[in-house]
Amino acid sequence: MTIQNYINGQFQDPLENNWIDNYSPANGEIYGKIPSSTTTDVDAAYTAAKQAFPSWSKTTLETRSRILIKISELLEAHIQRFAAAESKDNGKPISLAKAVDIPRAASNFRFFGNAITQFASESHESVGQGAVNYTLRQPIGVVGCISPWNLPLYLFTWKIAPAIAAGNCVVAKPSEVTPMTAYLLGEICNEAGLPKGVLNIVHGLGTSTGQAIVEHKDIKAISFTGGTETGAHIARVAAPMFKKLSLELGGKNPNIIFADCDYNDMLNTTVRSSFANQGQICLCGSRIFVEASIYEQFKKDFVAKVSALKVGHPSEESTNIGALVSKSHLEKVMGYIAIAKEENGTILCGGNKVTVKGYENGYYLEPTVIEVTTDDCRVNQEEIFGPVVTIMPFTTEEEVLEMANKVKYGLSATLWTNNLKRTMQLSNQLQAGIVWVNTWMMRDLRTPFGGVKASGVGREGGFEALRFFTEAKNVCIKY
Ligand SMILES: NC(=O)C1=CN([C@@H]2O[C@H](COP(=O)(O)OP(=O)(O)OC[C@H]3O[C@@H](n4cnc5c(N)ncnc54)[C@H](O)[C@@H]3O)[C@@H](O)[C@H]2O)C=CC1
Numbered sequence: 470m471t472i473q474n475y476i477n478g479q480f481q482d483p484l485e486n487n488w489i490d491n492y493s494p495a496n497g498e499i500y501g502k503i504p505s506s507t508t509t510d511v512d513a514a515y516t517a518a519k520q521a522f523p524s525w526s527k528t529t530l531e532t533r534s535r536i537l538i539k540i541s542e543l544l545e546a547h548i549q550r551f552a553a554a555e556s557k558d559n560g561k562p563i564s565l566a567k568a569v570d571i572p573r574a575a576s577n578f579r580f581f582g583n584a585i586t587q588f589a590s591e592s593h594e595s596v597g598q599g600a601v602n603y604t605l606r607q608p609i610g611v612v613g614c615i616s617p618w619n620l621p622l623y624l625f626t627w628k629i630a631p632a633i634a635a636g637n638c639v640v641a642k643p644s645e646v647t648p649m650t651a652y653l654l655g656e657i658c659n660e661a662g663l664p665k666g667v668l669n670i671v672h673g674l675g676t677s678t679g680q681a682i683v684e685h686k687d688i689k690a691i692s693f694t695g696g697t698e699t700g701a702h703i704a705r706v707a708a709p710m711f712k713k714l715s716l717e718l719g720g721k722n723p724n725i726i727f728a729d730c731d732y733n734d735m736l737n738t739t740v741r742s743s744f745a746n747q748g749q750i751c752l753c754g755s756r757i758f759v760e761a762s763i764y765e766q767f768k769k770d771f772v773a774k775v776s777a778l779k780v781g782h783p784s785e786e787s788t789n790i791g792a793l794v795s796k797s798h799l800e801k802v803m804g805y806i807a808i809a810k811e812e813n814g815t816i817l818c819g820g821n822k823v824t825v826k827g828y829e830n831g832y833y834l835e836p837t838v839i840e841v842t843t844d845d846c847r848v849n850q851e852e853i854f855g856p857v858v859t860i861m862p863f864t865t866e867e868e869v870l871e872m873a874n875k876v877k878y879g880l881s882a883t884l885w886t887n888n889l890k891r892t893m894q895l896s897n898q899l900q901a902g903i904v905w906v907n908t909w910m911m912r913d914l915r916t917p918f919g920g921v922k923a924s925g926v927g928r929e930g931g932f933e934a935l936r937f938f939t940e941a942k943n944v945c946i947k948y
């Protein structure tokens with residue numbers, strides 16, 4: 470399967486004819502190739518976007534909305550094809566791709582197709598001065614969207630949909646590790662009638678293709694989701710060029726469990742918040758803190774449930790845990806399990822590579838629970854981004870709050886309690902962009918989404934995203 474760039478509404482080979490192998494995580498085999506695009510391809514994508522901008526930015530909101538909603542409907546109509554492609558490319562269970570990834574990608578287009586018709590700007594009457602101010606929200610121009618491999622189409626479209634809804638034209642790059650569904654999206658955009666050049670998709674490595682987008686002098690904003698180190702690098706390049714930046718980066722999220730919670734709901738959701746998508750979601754609750762009075766019971770029940778999860782081929786409907794995304798990522802995650810042992814962590818379950826019959830070279834790993842005795846060990850501080858969680862007990866609210874906040878990250882936090890006062894106090898004091906109480910990953914696309922500290926800057930979602938993808942211009946009229 471050969472993937473091509475999508476530029477000016479057409480599929481084309483990379484101009485310098487360099488290619489990268491595409492691997493299937495389920496069996497470790499190369500099953501296709503993707504462009505290794507260079508600045509020449511990014512320039513071509515930029516030129517197409519620039520040409521499309523004057524017309525697209527003046528296209529009525531109703532027309533933009535109709536096209537976005539059409540893309541959403543086409544994604545829904547082709548869910549089987551997209552889910553199968555996502556599962557093969559990423560290693561995630563097909564059941565997850567069908568239930569979460571592709572429906573959410575469709576929702577992203579539908580949501581922003583509707584949101585743009587509701588987006589309004591402010592006006593301020595300068596009372597006593599005889600003037601009125603109104604704010605225009607104008608599209609920025611050509612913007613760059615760079616997304617990671619863990620939720621490929623889900624996160625790619627989470628950026629593209631608001632960008633084009635707001636009237637921008639886009640140069641976008643999916644992860645080179647999971648390019649397939651972004652490639653298929655081009656076909657859908659043509660079928661939905663998206664004018665050529667509004668969306669351009671270039672494939673390739675972060676350090677060359679991604680870097681060329683970030684360094685492009687006329688691409689005026691960058692929306693990025695990925696690792697914290699990459700985000701810091703992008704900020705160093707883009708900041709002196711005065712680009713608008715939205716950075717959604719890593720997490721090391723606390724999952725705080727009090728004895729007064731609804732135990733069964735907490736237990737089932739905690740299995741999901743620990744291991745959904747092989748633990749490769751920046752929102753996973755990878756540090757589990759349990760109130761001492763229920764710690765031993767939780768440990769026993771949690772380990773039993775985790776040990777029962779089925780690690781298997783992603784295409785099997787019964788698989789709970791598929792393959793990790795790449796060999797190098799599997800090695801990174803296994804490296805942390807080795808570190809845990811050196812740090813005197815106790816592996817309560819998992820810890821080993823899994824050999825799936827018939828797919829011996831796939832990147833499978835047992836879901837792993839590590840009991841730690843101190844919160845400042847490396848496995849409790851560094852983002853592992855795999856099917857690995859730590860657990861430890863706590864006794865007081867003050868103690869758990871301090872441990873929860875004592876990491877460099879601040880993306881999300883989950884609280885399990887039925888105590889209202891505690892809920893409100895802790896939600897207030899947790900250093901995180903998102904706090905879930907008695908739930909996890911319950912998403913309302915209108916809400917602000919993003920993190921604090923090393924988890925990034927800026928917010929995606931709802932009108933926040935439309936504000937990011939527009940420039941505010943104030944007009945003051947004296948009457
Ligand atoms: N916050 C999150 O949701 C994610 C966090 N991660 C974390 O990051 C670690 C590293 O994973 P990677 O795959 O290396 O993520 P990454 O941050 O390198 O990749 C994300 C995207 O950025 C692009 N990219 C890489 N270098 C770039 C550059 N210099 N300029 C522009 N674009 C660039 C990549 O090609 C990809 O499209 C993971 O182990 C995990 O801990 C990874 C993916 C998502």
Ligand SMILES: O=C(O)/C=C/C=C(\O)C(=O)O
Nearest residue numbers: 619694717750751752912
């Ligand atoms: O928007 C969401 O619902 C989830 C976003 C998840 C990430 O950004 C991530 O895992 O990288």
